[in-house]
Amino acid sequence: SAAGKVAARGAFVLFEGADRCGKSTQAMRLVHTLEARGVEAELWRYPDRATAMGKMIDQYLRSKSEMEDGAIHLLFAANRWEKKALMERKLASGVTLVCDRYSYSGCAFTAAKGVDGLDLEWCRAPEVGLPRPDALMYLELSLEDAAKRGGFGEERYETTEMQRAVKASFEAMREDWWDVIDANREPDVIQDEVLRIALSAVEKCRAGRELKR
Numbered sequence: 001s002a003a004g005k006v007a008a009r010g011a012f013v014l015f016e017g018a019d020r021c022g023k024s025t026q027a028m029r030l031v032h033t034l035e036a037r038g039v040e041a042e043l044w045r046y047p048d049r050a051t052a053m054g055k056m057i058d059q060y061l062r063s064k065s066e067m068e069d070g071a072i073h074l075l076f077a078a079n080r081w082e083k084k085a086l087m088e089r090k091l092a093s094g095v096t097l098v099c100d101r102y103s104y105s106g107c108a109f110t111a112a113k114g115v116d117g118l119d120l121e122w123c124r125a126p127e128v129g130l131p132r133p134d135a136l137m138y139l140e141l142s143l144e145d146a147a148k149r150g151g152f153g154e155e156r157y158e159t160t161e162m163q164r165a166v167k168a169s170f171e172a173m174r175e176d177w178w179d180v181i182d183a184n185r186e187p188d189v190i191q192d193e194v195l196r197i198a199l200s201a202v203e204k205c206r207a208g209r210e211l212k213r
């Protein structure tokens, strides 16, 4: 038939980790490096503070508004759901999405609050059905080394106790297929490792091969 060729799928490449581990730095660099190598790539980040829901999240994070812990958790998840169809269209059209935080941050941060009833299992429920990453790079940095990168900002969750609990939640969620990256190195050294992992995910998606998870 005259049916067009199906475009190779782009890869969903995700960075996760506690605050100041270098996610944004690595994600931005990766997009540039991939593009320079002819891989069509876009930088995505969550929360997406540009949407109506994202604006409510932004207000909450900047402590300009208060919300029940369950409600803000669902809002973070809804902020991913509202972008789901677009994300899937982009991936299907062959664009690789380099994403700065996703569902794993969503679960790690809410669970870290230690609120009765809002355990990891509860946190995961609204994430089920969202796109799963083809590669998840967990940037690992000790609290001490993170502290060397400057003081906390003004946002909610930027306290030592919260960050300690967030790291514990990530540890509890950690699965074999994640790539754990030592984030306490020079950005260029980290980027070499990040690029290898991303290119391998891009190749697998292009070839339509079974992914390791």
Ligand code: T5A
Binding pocket: 017, 018, 019, 020, 021, 022, 023, 024, 025, 026, 046, 047, 061, 076, 077, 101, 102, 103, 105, 106, 107, 109, 110, 149, 150, 153, 156, 157, 158, 183, 184, 185, 186, 187, 190
């Ligand atoms: N959240 C998020 C939820 O509760 N639920 C959710 O569902 C989601 C998606 C969003 C907040 O919302 C929470 C989590 C967060 O609390 P954000 O906007 O992602 O927060 O957070 P930011 O404050 O922008 O980013 P982080 O603090 O997490 O920092 P990054 O992105 O990990 O680190 P980066 O790259 O900005 O670097 C931090 C500093 O370190 C330096 C950088 O120059 C910068 O100064 N640096 C290095 N220094 C030495 N060596 C290296 N290798 C370095 N790499 C970077």
Ligand code: NA
Binding pocket: 023, 024, 100
């Ligand atoms: Na960031």
